[in-house]
Amino acid sequence: MSNPDHPTLEKEAESPAPTAPPVASDIENQTPVIRYGVTAIEKRWSREELLTKVSMGLRGSGCLFSFLAFVIMASNNHGDNEDFNEYEQYRYVLAMAIISMVYTGVQAVRQFVELYTGKQWLSTASLQWINFCGDQILAYLLISATSSAIPLTDSMKFSTDYDPVFIESSAAAISMEFLAFLVLAVSALISGYQLSHQSYI
Template sequence: MAVSDGQTTKEEVGSTPVEATAPTAFDLENQSTATARGTGTGGGVTEIVRRWKREDIIKRGSLALRGLALLFSLLSFIIMASNNHGDWKNYDQYEEYRYLLAIGILSTVYTGLQALRQVHELSTRKHLLQQRTSALLDFFGDQIMAYLLISAASSAVPLTNRIRESADNLFSDTSAASISMAFLAFFALALSAMISGYKLSTQSYV
């Protein structure tokens, strides 16, 4: 039991990347046995570098997903807000479309703030919030936002179908476009919530 297994080493690396020289010092002698035992329990230098790369990919992937969610929810809310064609063809006559607009604005604000925070953290390498707080915020925020987005998008679909039965015009097409954007934002956020859950769990909280 000279060297702890991969799980432990990873946690040490994850929390304080600066101290990585200490683990590598005693990991070196066990590198051959570690690689012989397979990647699951290895603790060698290559293993640490690989873990770093993976964490970097996860960070960038999470940022990319948030960016996509921001783009799609911004589009959804702008398209719906511009959906005024007079008479009965105004979005604010229908509670479903008002709901979709509200959730679109909420999602834009949420993903915008999260993306800003992540970009700031990636560029300055400083953390605005405690790691635990931010991991919890990420996970629950993404999850709740994803539920709200799919709820708003699915509530607006039947109304659009019903309008299309009688009249297929610019109003129904614009609504359909906004709904599609909300669905795309939902997919991005649902994936992002999964990544946040993974990050939360590797920090051994919950």
């Protein structure tokens, strides 16, 4: 029987009991989930760092191959009729070697500085797009230059009008440029993978 003189006692009796705080066992049950999330994040960071190092190594190799192609082709002058500058295909090879050397060199230095300092020049999304588009375009230009110069070099091999040293030097420059294409093609695959797995949250 309720007491009209004490309404507060009736309300207290009808109110639900307070919820008990979580016990230690409940908190311990959530620990594996937290550890799994932290481990997944750490693995992702390690994978991204490894891919960045591999990409830096590939671009450094591309810069070296492009430099060799540039030096060999630029010095390929063995007479009045045996100058690389007389052939449009070889000028194209030289131009692409210079562009590739500058691009891969700048990219390799940028990645090295970012790994060493931990600071990025641009946002991650912008860098991923630049890497992907730059690698794709330059790889295409390199294979285009080598494809245009190979038929000319092959035709010279069947002619006695050209110095064998000139032909071999041209072939060596083309080979270095093709190697630069290969490493940039692999770098483009890595850039595409990083771009497709980029988080925008």
